[in-house]
Amino acid sequence: MENLSAATLSQLERAQRDEVTGSLIYRAMAKREKDPKNRAILERMSAEETEHAAVWQRYTKKTVRHSALKLFWYKLVSVIMGFTFVLKLIQKDEELSGAEYDRLSREVPEAARMALEEHAHEKELINMLDEERLQYVGAMVLGLNDALVELTGTIAGMTFAMMNTRLVALSGIITGVSATLSMAASNYLAERSDGNPNALKSSLYTGVAYLITVAILVLPYLLFPVSLYVPALITMLAAVILIILFFNYYISVAKGQPFLRRFGEMALISLSVAAISFVIGILVKQFLGIDIG
Template identity: 40%
Template sequence: MNKTSEKVNLRKALIQQQNEINDYTIYMTLASYQDDQNNKIVFEKIAKEEKVHYNFWLKITEQEIQAQKLVVWWFILLVKVLGTSFALKSLEKREEGAEEFYKELFEIYPESREIYKQESEHELELIEMLKDKKLVYAGAIVLGMNDALVELTGTLSGIALAFDKSIVVGFTGLIMGIAASLSMAGSAYFEAKENPSQIIKPIIYSLYTGVSYILTTAILVAPFFIFETMAYSLIMMFICAFLAIISYNFYISVAKDLNFTTRVLQMSMITFGVAIISFLIGYIVKYYFGIEI
């Protein structure tokens, strides 16, 4: 083996070694924050495996490496903001599809194949054992966001033809959205009370539902306060709705291992289908019955 090949192999081994010490530090840091004993045990178990992997590469590279603080704290922040499942599955899935990159390592260091398999399978199984409070309330977010998307895109599309000014449509949609969010929050509270759970707290469930509804409302009505032209406002509303659908489904597809494309298509078809029907009803009312506001 020539010197160039040796340098390339060493560089690849060092990349893997860096990943392992980063992951070890992330899991140990998360374990130190845990009040839930089950989560603490799982984090420590994964961290122990990462340290074993790090020591394997250390024997090859003979170079000690420190964890990259920025990377570590970035994933800690993701856990705090978006939940354990999303952050850690993102962390572990970065190696999915990378077998081509590691193929040479498998040939040069046969033991690395078993490490790769453990990384891509076993640790994801361990992550499934974690109790992720944010993911527990994902149903409440779906309830609020989905209802807001379907109801408000339909409502705003339907009344757009009835008013001359887009700002009037914006205020109308905002008032309706606030009222609907309070109604949804109340309904979610009673739903959670009727289906008692040790994990889900009714008041928190209702807050997630109401807040997700009002935030979605704000996103959808914003274009009507920005653009004077009704056509521009409607187009931007649909773009905002589609971006909201993509953002949420990206999160939930990673966190719950669901099909991203299928969920986006289903949610988009329902949301925009209702909006188109509502717009047609508004058109019929205005131009065929002569009803205007």
């Protein structure tokens, strides 16, 4: 242990700080968790992180403080995105790179072995957790996808047909709220027919995802002046890309699904529908001779 290189000692010190910080993050999530099974697993993970930090301390000979910024950030993210998302992020953060693992295995073989075993064990514990919002990802995807495709196309089509941000916003709100209720009701009936005892909760997740998407898409038309319908449209399309980016990143981390392919598919479909509806809006306005002043 006396002959460890400066790079290895620095790596071990970073690992020690990660374990100390992870222990506090898991403890904070456990305090907020209502499900007794999930709370017990998170408390167990917190205790194990403390034990691992003590192992690294035998090599570093230092008492390392936690990262206050990382602790604050992960606690905030866990409230918004859920504990499964945060646990997967922490795992990625703590995972050794190929070069780091090679150096560690040469100088401290038992520590390298412990790091691998710890990572595998944490994966097992994460798989034992049962977070409610992940059970309803399918319902949220349904609401989000439908809202993005339908509303993006509808609003894009109305933008050049009406050429008035307030009229587009009014139409978008009416269409969006009606579609939200319709989508939630359809999802409820479909889940009931499949014998799902949580059909109501599933439909609520679908409806809420739809309604939030509607609000975000309509907002630019409420913020921009009446005549600036083109900037409002561009802002709305940028919001569509950001929603798709955010949601697919969440899914890719929390459920381990491919990010780029899913993001590309959703973005292509939504923007293609918007482009087609945009052209239809112009053609309808021209052929019907409608002029909204």
